[in-house]
Amino acid sequence: DAKTTQPNSMESNEEEPVHLPCNHSTISGTDYIHWYRQLPSQGPEYVIHGLTSNVNNRMASLAIAEDRKSSTLILHRATLRDAAVYYCILAGLNTGTASKLTFGTGTRLQVTL
């Protein structure tokens, strides 16, 4: 199965941009890159996903490297409510995960005043 590698934790100051990296060197051509986050005591929440092109939505931006072996989730202005565990997940026909999303350990983001 294609795997992702993320830093265990990151810190950010409030109101500053945050760049959360994810390495996925064994990604296949049909794998989508998904990002979810889990706030304390809540279920995971979808953030964004993409295949090849960079993506923007109201929550974040997703920058995908040209070779697709890495990606970066960008929170443009972190707030205290963005403190969560962020998961980078590959899902596609060739990952063996066509029927499920496999969550790793993610990156725990701390946001301070």
Add this chain to the structure above:
Amino acid sequence: NAGVMQNPRHLVRRRGQEARLRCSPMKGHSHVYWYRQLPEEGLKFMVYLQKENIIDESGMPKERFSAEFPKEGPSILRIQQVVRGDSAAYFCASSPAGGFVSPLHFGNGTRLTVT
């Protein structure tokens, strides 16, 4: 449009009792996924169902656990003869289609405590 509803939010059972966890997917969603999160651990996939059919149960323990998603009504995750190791948060997610082109929408979970 209401989100994924799970109930109860908290459930306490004694060892040996049965636990029934309910999940009502979002309106129009026919795909349901169950995940378990043990204390201080990550989310582990359990089972994927699509109306009346189990598509993938590769993460489900072979004994005591079962899941269903009937034509009418919520999806049910049933744990028979619970043990302390079953204490965890159980999350349900739904989507309108498989293949993850559409994102999964998660509920806020049922926290099961076995005493």
